[in-house]
Amino acid sequence: MAKKRSNASSREQDRQRAVIEARGVIQRLAKMDGNEAETRRRVERIFESVLGYHPFEHLTREHAIRGAGETEHVDFAIRIDAQEHSRPTILVELKRVGTDLARKHLKQVSSYAINTGCEWIILTNGRQWRLYHVAFGQPPVTKRLFEWDLLEDDVEMLAKRFELISYRSVKKGVLDKLWQKREVLDSGTVLQAIFSESSMKALWRQLRRSTGVPVSIDDVIDAVHHLLNDNALATMGEITSTAPEHRTQRRESTKQRPGTRAQPAVTLLQLIKAGILPAPLPLFREYKGRRLEAALHPDGTIEFKGTQYDSPSTAAAEARSVILGRHASTNGWRFWRFVGRSGDERSLDDARDEYHQRRKQQGR
Numbered sequence: 001m002a003k004k005r006s007n008a009s010s011r012e013q014d015r016q017r018a019v020i021e022a023r024g025v026i027q028r029l030a031k032m033d034g035n036e037a038e039t040r041r042r043v044e045r046i047f048e049s050v051l052g053y054h055p056f057e058h059l060t061r062e063h064a065i066r067g068a069g070e071t072e073h074v075d076f077a078i079r080i081d082a083q084e085h086s087r088p089t090i091l092v093e094l095k096r097v098g099t100d101l102a103r104k105h106l107k108q109v110s111s112y113a114i115n116t117g118c119e120w121i122i123l124t125n126g127r128q129w130r131l132y133h134v135a136f137g138q139p140p141v142t143k144r145l146f147e148w149d150l151l152e153d154d155v156e157m158l159a160k161r162f163e164l165i166s167y168r169s170v171k172k173g174v175l176d177k178l179w180q181k182r183e184v185l186d187s188g189t190v191l192q193a194i195f196s197e198s199s200m201k202a203l204w205r206q207l208r209r210s211t212g213v214p215v216s217i218d219d220v221i222d223a224v225h226h227l228l229n230d231n232a233l234a235t236m237g238e239i240t241s242t243a244p245e246h247r248t249q250r251r252e253s254t255k256q257r258p259g260t261r262a263q264p265a266v267t268l269l270q271l272i273k274a275g276i277l278p279a280p281l282p283l284f285r286e287y288k289g290r291r292l293e294a295a296l297h298p299d300g301t302i303e304f305k306g307t308q309y310d311s312p313s314t315a316a317a318e319a320r321s322v323i324l325g326r327h328a329s330t331n332g333w334r335f336w337r338f339v340g341r342s343g344d345e346r347s348l349d350d351a352r353d354e355y356h357q358r359r360k361q362q363g364r
Contacts, residue, residue: 015163016155016156018049018050019159019162022046022150025042025046029126030098030151033097034097036094038097039094039126043092044076047092051166052166052167052168058079058080058167059076059077059078060076063077065116074109075093077116080170088116089120090121090122091109091113091116092122092124093109093122094126095124095125097126097127098125101123101124101125103306106121106130110140113134113142119134119136119179120132120134122165127149127150127151129147129148129161130146131144132144133175133182145178146161194224195224203220204217207220267300268296268312271352272300276354278341279296279298280296280297281295281296282296283295287319287323290323292322292323294319302315302332302336303315304318304319305318312333312336313329313330313332314332315332316330316332317329317330319335333347335347
């Protein structure tokens with residue numbers, strides 16, 4: 001057992017040394033503002049020295065992607081079984097070191113993955129690394145699992161992130177297991193479990209036993225609802241409640257608790273479809289003397305510094321972290337501002353209020 005721990009520790013130290021060496025290579029490349037060809041050569045070296053791929057057996061350069069139109073090429077295709085005609089395990093799209101990764105780059109490589117039937121994508125410029133999974137539903141959905149910065153992030157964390165996409169891990173199926181776990185812990189799946197009949201009954205019984213107060217299951221569900229953040233509330237709209245059958249039907253009109261919002265949850269996409277928020281729409285916030293800028297897209301996501309977020313609060317927390325240097329939970333509906341049609345400055349929360357007012361006037 002001690003020998004196994006020693007071997008694991010030795011491998012970890014080797015990975016960290018390799019990461020430090022790779023960081024130096026990319027730092028020098030960024031300083032000289034290397035072009036795409038120079039970036040490709042160094043990233044290929046990282047795949048060999050840090051990730052353990054054989055440059056000829058596992059990496060196919062300029063892999064041909066045959067779709068409905070012209071044949072296109074992705075920078076690298078990774079094949080674990082090293083068979084030339086086998087389906088790639090990972091597609092790697094590369095940009096020059098001085099180019100920030102953007103939504104259009106992901107859209108490009110996602111189309112390659114869909115045409116190839118490849119579930120895994122790496123998007124990188126040598127500095128930034130992003131790992132995505134493609135789920136082949138109708139329509140296919142691309143989700144980002146991890147993102148890391150070779151020049152900025154902690155070496156120990158970088159070693160763990162690179163280990164996820166290493167030859168050793170991918171061959172053992174670590175990525176597939178990671179995705180299965182992520183699916184089980186998806187907010188929709190977890191919320192469905194929380195609001196299941198067995199969970200609500202267990203929580204209701206525990207509260208009655210521990211407090212002696214005769215609360216109802218209706219009260220319990222309302223309390224859990226008020227605990228959830230904006231992202232969870234949006235997901236709840238897609239969940240069919242399986243609460244106990246004896247739970248009374250929710251009253252259309254309830255007393256509003258101090259400091260809480262009585263209206264049902266609403267998403268940015270609903271506000272866009274209702275015509276309250278035009279999209280694309282520039283968002284901004286003056287915070288601690290600095291101006292933070294983002295963009296609301298037609299699909300209801302908010303893009304900040306090239307990354308898209310499903311929740312305004314997550315995007316706001318990321319924006320504040322740029323200035324604060326640490327994560328800070330933030331109400332994104334009140335944080336983000338935009339210029340309304342009449343030229344006045346408004347918040348997303350104002351737009352949400354307008355939506356609820358319209359529904360109320362329509363008697364819905």
